[in-house]
Amino acid sequence: TISFSCIVSNDTARRAAEVVQAELLELGITMDVENMDYATQLTAIMSGDYEASIIGYTSSHPCIYLSGFYHSSAINAANLTRLNDPEVDRLIDLSKTQIDDAERAATLTEVNEYLNELAPLVPLYQTRVVRAANAKIGGFDVSASGNSRFEDIFWAE
Numbered sequence: 001t002i003s004f005s006c007i008v009s010n011d012t013a014r015r016a017a018e019v020v021q022a023e024l025l026e027l028g029i030t031m032d033v034e035n036m037d038y039a040t041q042l043t044a045i046m047s048g049d050y051e052a053s054i055i056g057y058t059s060s061h062p063c064i065y066l067s068g069f070y071h072s073s074a075i076n077a078a079n080l081t082r083l084n085d086p087e088v089d090r091l092i093d094l095s096k097t098q099i100d101d102a103e104r105a106a107t108l109t110e111v112n113e114y115l116n117e118l119a120p121l122v123p124l125y126q127t128r129v130v131r132a133a134n135a136k137i138g139g140f141d142v143s144a145s146g147n148s149r150f151e152d153i154f155w156a157e
Helices: 011-028 038-046 063-072 086-095 103-119
Strands: 002-008 028-034
Touching: 002 011, 002 038, 002 063, 011 028, 063 086, 086 103
Parallel strands: 002 028
Antiparallel strands: none
16 A cells, blocks of 8 residues: 655645645545645755655746745755755756847757656646735736736836
């Protein structure tokens, strides 16, 4: 029998884990869901003291995201998967030096395709973020990654 635990720290992650738990049980795999506070979860993940986890992560730029989440230099930090792959590192490093947008986009596509083959993590869901603003606020923008941009905000007359 295969069994393992999955650590979570909020209700959304717990509910997602329970769905995965039920689906795995149909295959004869037991997954225990361990709920804990966020600080304890991060400590366990960063030390590598866990079997599976459901946690959110985002960044304002693909190079920053990839560097943090997959580069070997970020093990024991944001690289929660603890991936240590020289080809991933090479492609991430290359993308950070490319000035031409098309070249950088091609490199980012290549590293993402390679990561999809490795599957060091499995994306489960994307949360929906709803924002509301006063109609007199102008210049508000949201990046492609969902982060609010405040640089150009102004009060409209």
